[in-house]
Amino acid sequence: MPAIDLSFLLEDPSNTEATGTLTVDPLAPLSMNTSVPGKHFQTETTPPKRQLYGMIENAFGLHFGWSKGAFGYKLKQVLADEAEADVTISGTRSRDYQPLLAPYYELELAKAPDTETYDDTQWLHKWRDTAQVRASASNQDWRGVQDKPGNYGYGKTPVQREYVVADGPWIYDVCTTESAGSALRAALKAPRGPLYLGTSDGWVDARFRFTSE
Structure with a gap:
């Protein structure tokens, strides 16, 4: 696997002089939830930027924990200081999460595919004989557990998760630096980690090209 040059992280991300196109092809139905649900995980029909x-x-290969004090937080702070850049640092709450690479790639949706959504019933992953019951979870009657042991042996709280099926890719206009764009193109050709949106089974394929190519 070829090395990826990450030296662009030491540059000031505000000096964007290059443009390009990011194409994101869904390879499976996606469930891109952005809020804390009760019993229904509602998906976005367009990928949220943070995802x-x-x-x-x-x-x-830079998917670290970004909470305050974590390695990713410290790394981001050091890089911002080194580049003498005004980069927002994440807070302690997940909704305050600011990705490390966001300042280097300004994304603007240029084209969206037609989409359809559907609901799928799933089970929360916990054993019925534990006390791990969420505040929003429904309690099953013990007689139902007794009558249907095959269904209720693993996870006893049904939830609805919404999925979106896209008829084609999402295409984004990207403003970036020359070195950051080159690094992104190389990273997407040979990714260090799985490419997905939303849940970990929401696999996608992605590619980047410069406008000048």
Whole structure:
């Protein structure tokens, strides 16, 4: 596997002089939830930007924990200081998460495919004989567990998860630096981690090309 040059992280990301196109092809139905659900995980029909940046970080092998004090947080702080750049640092809450690579790639949706959504019933992953019951979870009657042991042996709380099926790729206009764009193109050709959006089974294929190519 060829090495990926990450020296662009030491540059000021505000000096964007290159443009390109990011194409994201879904390889499976996607469930891109952005809020804390009750019993229904509702998907977005267009990939949320934070999930796109998470996908890009996976391609670089840079998917760290970003909470305050974690390695990713410290790395981001050091890189921002080194580049003398104004880069927002993540807070302690997940909704404050600011991806490391976001300042280097400005994404603007240029074309979206037609989409359809559907619901799928799933089971929360916990054993019925444990006390791990979420506040929003429904409690099954013990007689139902007794009558249907095959269904209720693993996970006893049904939830609805919505999926989106896209008829084609999402295409984004990208403003970036020359070195960051070259690094992204190389990373997507030979990703260091799985490329997905939403749940870990929401596999996608992604590629980047410069406008000048």
